[in-house]
Amino acid sequence: MxxxxxxxxxxxxxxxxxxxxxxxxxxxxxxxxxxxxxxxxxxxxxxxxxxxxxxxxxxxxxxxxxxxxxxxxxxxxxxxxxxxxxxxxAVHDPQAVGSLLQLLAEGRTLSRLTFTSTAALDASLPSRVMGAEQSNTSVVYGEDYILKLFRRVQPGLNPDLEITRALAEGGSPYVARPLGWVEGQVGGRTTTLGLLQDFQHNSTEGWAMATASVRDLFAEADLHADEVGGDFAAESERLGAATAEVHVLLREVLPSGVADADESARTARQLHERLDAALAVVPDLEPHAPALRAAYDAVGALTEPVPVQRVHGDYHLGQVLRTEHGWVLLDFEGEPARPLAERTALMSPLRDVAGMLRSYDYAARHLLAERGGDNQLAYRANEWAERNRQAFCDGYARAAGTDPRSEAVLLRAFELDKAVYEVVYEARNRPAWLPIPVGSIERLATP
Incomplete structure (x- = not known):
């Protein structure tokens, strides 16, 4: 080198x-x-x-x-x-990232980079780098635009651009409007490198709102989840409805289909393979393996057709913003570590539902890890999580016309699959949080 x-x-x-x-x-x-x-x-x-x-x-x-x-x-x-x-x-250099906005505003093409804009842009806006992201880097210009630079690049059209653009063109109020994008040639393929969108100022992340609600509940030890001033259930129901409306529109504007019994069997094999990989990293999962495999086998035994479509792919409370107009869904690229072909595959929308249900568990229980596991607070956390999980599903059912809880086999398997992924993540990054997904597996593994 x-x-x-x-x-x-x-x-x-x-x-x-x-x-x-x-x-x-x-x-x-x-x-x-x-x-x-x-x-x-x-x-x-x-x-x-x-x-x-x-x-x-x-x-x-x-x-x-x-x-x-x-x-x-x-x-x-x-x-x-x-x-x-x-x-x-140089993403931390205002002059450098200012030149990116200028190139987008001018619609310039360099030798291997193309800058496209769909709206008139003010290239004079000051910039700042957002500090909370894990997989990518985002630059905010004034209070108007946000440019996400995809750090890990896979050749082809990034699903974040593809899905957000399709939803915006379909008239969805639940996405931030794309204003432009950066593309380059990688391996002979036009590849998404950056996405410029409307910046959602005066908004609050769903995770911040949910955890504030849990703190309010913990502070009022003698009250139930529906009695505290910070009750989040109404927002959860609205979020469920917004999620369902996005799924309905995605079926209309992008490919969709039906998975037959062979596809369900293939999905079950994939679930088993991911469990095998997780066991190699976290052998402590082994006592739960029989129950996990039984849940996955139930998916493989399905004979009824399963609707499949494009989905978010990495859906949780950190991927949604509450604005003054309602909920906005962000980051449709799926899990960045997975191959692009897998992230763009047609899937059951219940995968997104399962991801959000897991996020409610995390919002309720991560504070317990910080407080040493008080039994009364554990009861309150479980009550909060269940109340908001049900509210989300109620909102989803109302807007979609189908209740995700009626597909218990799939929903349970997808929740367990997400929890297995979380076990590996926590083992590698936050061992103190490991009891959260392990506890969820213990609860979910018993039908």
Whole structure:
């Protein structure tokens, strides 16, 4: 490797958006770099990154190159020094990300990058980087736009752009309108690199609202979930209805179909395979394996047709915003670690329902992990989670015309599959939270 690639090999694992947490980077190769217009030397760079397990993935970075020291505000973004020049992550450089907005406003095409806009854009707006994201990096311009840069790149059309654009064109009030996108050529395919949308100012994340409601409940130890001022059930019902309306519209504007018995059997095999992979990482799951496999076998035994369609794919309370006009759903790219073909496959919409139901469990129970497991609070947490899970399903049933709870075999299996995924994540990242998904598996594994 060159000195540049050596520096990147050390820097990448320290980034929140790097997907190979806990695994060393063994090799980095620059696939392509292209200098952006503007005064600074900022290069759009695609990197092939190989880890110690032999996996190779493509990442997108904006690398700034300076001949002298960077100013204080960019010190934390420094990548390293190569041939006497300082390299830094230029998404933290207002001038660099300002040039991206300028390119979008002008609809420019560079040698391998294309910038498309669908609305008149004000390229003079100041920028700031949002700090809460894990998989990608988003830049907010004023209070008007937000540009998401997809850090981990897979060749082709990103489902976040595809689905959001289709829903917006279909008239959905539940998505942030796409204003533009950045594309590049990767492996001979036009590939989504960034998505510009309306910024939802004066909004609150669903997770923040839900956990505030749980804190209110815990603070009123003598009251039930429906008696405290911060009761969240009405919002959960509205969110269920919004989710159902999005699913209904997705069936109309994108492909949909029906899965037969063979497809159900294939789904069951996939569930078993994911459990096998999880057991290899977290052997403590083994006592629950028979019950999990029984739930998955029940899916494989289904003979009735199952409606399938495009779905969100990674749906939880952190993917929704409550605005002054109602709920807005975000981040339709699915789980970024999964292959693009899997993220764009037709699935049962119950996968999204299961993801949100798991999120209610997390909102209620993660605070218990911080408080040492008080029995009275545990009772309240369970009461809150159940009340909001039912409210979400009530809203969904009202808007969709079908109750997700009537498909108990599928819903239970998908919830368990999500909980197994959570066990692996928590074991690797937040061991103190591991009892949350394990406890959910114990509850869900008994029909």
């Amino acid at each position: 060159s000195r540049l690639e050596d520096v990147l090999r050390e820097w990448l694992p320290t980034q929140r958006w790097y997907g190979g947490k806990g695994t060393a980077v063994t090799a980095v190769r620059v696939e392509h770099e292209e200098r952006l217009s503007g005064g600074e030397d900022v290069r759009h760079t695609l990197l092939h990154v190989t880890d110690a397990d032999g996996r190779t993935e493509l990442y997108q970075v904006l690398l700034g190159h300076r001949s002298g020291e960077v100013e204080q505000r960019l010190k934390a973004a420094v990548v390293g020094e190569v041939d006497g020049r300082v390299l830094y992550d």
